[in-house]
Amino acid sequence: MQTIQATNYSVFFNETGYEKLASYLTASSYSRIFILVDENTSQYCLPHLLNQLATDIEIEIIELEVGEIHKNITTCTEVWGALSELGADRKSILLNLGGGVITDLGGFVACTFKRGIDFINIPTTLLAMVDASIGGKNGVDLGNLKNQIGIIREPKAVIIDPSFLSTLPxxxxxxxxxxxxxxxxxxxxxxxxxxxxxxxxxxxxxxxxxxxxxxxxxxxxxxxxxxxxxxxxxxxxxxxxxxxxxxxxxxxxxxxxxxxxxxxxxxxxxxxxxxxxxxxxxxxxxxxxxxxxxxxxxxxxxxxxxxxxxxxxxxxxxxxxxxxxxxxxxxxxxxxxxxxxxxxxxxxxxxxxxx
CATH class of the missing domain: 1.20.1090.10 (Dehydroquinate synthase-like - alpha domain)
Structure with missing residues (x-):
């Protein structure tokens, strides 16, 4: 499928996306790669992504519990803490591998950690592919009120791999x-x-x-x-x-x-x-x-x-x-x-x- 050009980033599809990801990570000389997942994408999607990452850069995995109930500032604080403990700096990049909760929250975490580090969305649900990962909206809920806290900042890229959809109920x-x-x-x-x-x-x-x-x-x-x-x-x-x-x-x-x-x-x-x-x-x-x-x-x-x-x-x-x-x-x-x-x-x- 043909690449879609957004304002400041591209949406890549299938193998083209992984090829672009590998070349981008190499060219940008990132200090560390962090991958944000939830319990489901850690099990069903992460192995496939890791097989596609042709890089010598150190990779760290941060795993969250599943569900909208965890899309809040408390979870952000936990992820910010994990990034700090694992040695993230301003030359680190965050790959958000998951559905709408992961791409929304992960983008917000990246935008605010050390005043902003780069991030790439790799959506694994149909909803995230056609909506949450596209357009630069990042944020979390305030209590049960949807998306009350957030920022608009576009990712460096979005990679669409429809093969992930086979893992979905x-x-x-x-x-x-x-x-x-x-x-x-x-x-x-x-x-x-x-x-x-x-x-x-x-x-x-x-x-x-x-x-x-x-x-x-x-x-x-x-x-x-x-x-x-x-x-x-x-x-x-x-x-x-x-x-x-x-x-x-x-x-x-x-x-x-x-x-x-x-x-x-x-x-x-x-x-x-x-x-x-x-x-x-x-x-x-x-x-x-x-x-x-x-x-x-x-x-x-x-x-x-x-x-x-x-x-x-x-x-x-x-x-x-x-x-x-x-x-x-x-x-x-x-x-x-x-x-x-x-x-x-x-x-x-x-x-x-x-x-």
Whole structure:
């Protein structure tokens, strides 16, 4: 697959990525290479990466526990401490080998350790390949509030190796599809149409869909790196989706949702708001709802759940002047940013979702 050029880095694919990684590490004369993994990627992905690293530079491994619950400042402190104890300096580089938690947190750790060391993202989940590792957003959660602490700084490179996807459970694969669906909905109707029938999807088809999804996100980010305009469109489904994800994360009696599962629900809800605002036709809304519900199992919400989710919206990082800001659809394949919605309409969206 063809290399994708971002603002200040490249996204490489398959063997090309490992060749570029080896030559880059040699040319940059790093003092040490640190690889950040979690328990799963340490077991299933690290051996493959180490076999690809043709370098004499000393390599150290830092392993974290699995899960969004560990994406916080406490974990960052532990990683900063490990880097210091293992002799990291400003000429060290951090390779983030994992899903969205590892790439988000690892990027933030690298950006802040000794005022910034280089990092490269090597995503191992579908979600991280098409979203978390691309675009330079790095950060952690504040309690159960998503991505409240962070910085925008691009990696030195991103390496996409779809062979890692064979290590994923089916639920994790579905989670990644949510962001791909979103890219079609906000930017490219023809791309969205490809998800109407996934019955005969093969490996080559999936690899091409991944490449196109990354291209869409990269095109948007290159136009607006610091999210002052069009990049806000990438938040479609995330205002309510993050509220849902945070609520289920903090609720002891609820099953924790994967990011994509929460975002899938958020996209249906925000599609309904788009429809009610006259931006989306009734036919388009029902098409979106049907296709997403065909891939993702609908979430059950109690009335008290909805109240608490709406209360969390005020913490969304897109808000301005105390007002909740939505990125909505302006028809399939187009978006409209900086949109507001009152709570009454949000409640109606939940009511329709539950039908």
């Amino acid at each position: 089916q639920r994790e694969m579905r989670s990644g599809l949510a962001e791909m669906l979103k890219h079609g909905l906000i930017y490219d109707k023809l791309y969205w149409d490809k998800f109407k029938n996934l019955t005969n999807l093969n490996t080559d088809d999936l690899n091409e869909l991944i490449h196109q999804s990354i291209q869409i996100k990269n095109t948007i980010v290159c136009e607006d790196l610091t999210e002052n305009g069009i990049r806000k469109a990438l938040n479609f489904g995330h205002t309510l989706g993050h509220g849902i994800e945070s609520f289920f994360l903090e609720s002891e009696d609820k099953k924790t949702l994967l990011h994509g599962e929460a975002i899938a629900a958020g996209m249906i809800l925000e599609s309904y708001i788009s429809k009610e605002k006259g931006l989306l036709s009734n036919e388009e809304y029902h098409e979106i709802k049907y296709i997403i519900n065909d891939i993702f199992e609908p979430i059950v919400f109690e009335a008290t759940d909805i109240e608490k989710i709406i209360a969390l919206l005020i913490f969304d990082k897109k808000n301005e002047f105390g007002k909740v800001q939505f990125a909505l659809l302006d028809g399939i394949g187009r978006s409209k940013i900086n949109q507001e919605s009152d709570n009454k309409l949000i409640y109606k969206a939940f009511e329709d979702y539950l039908l």
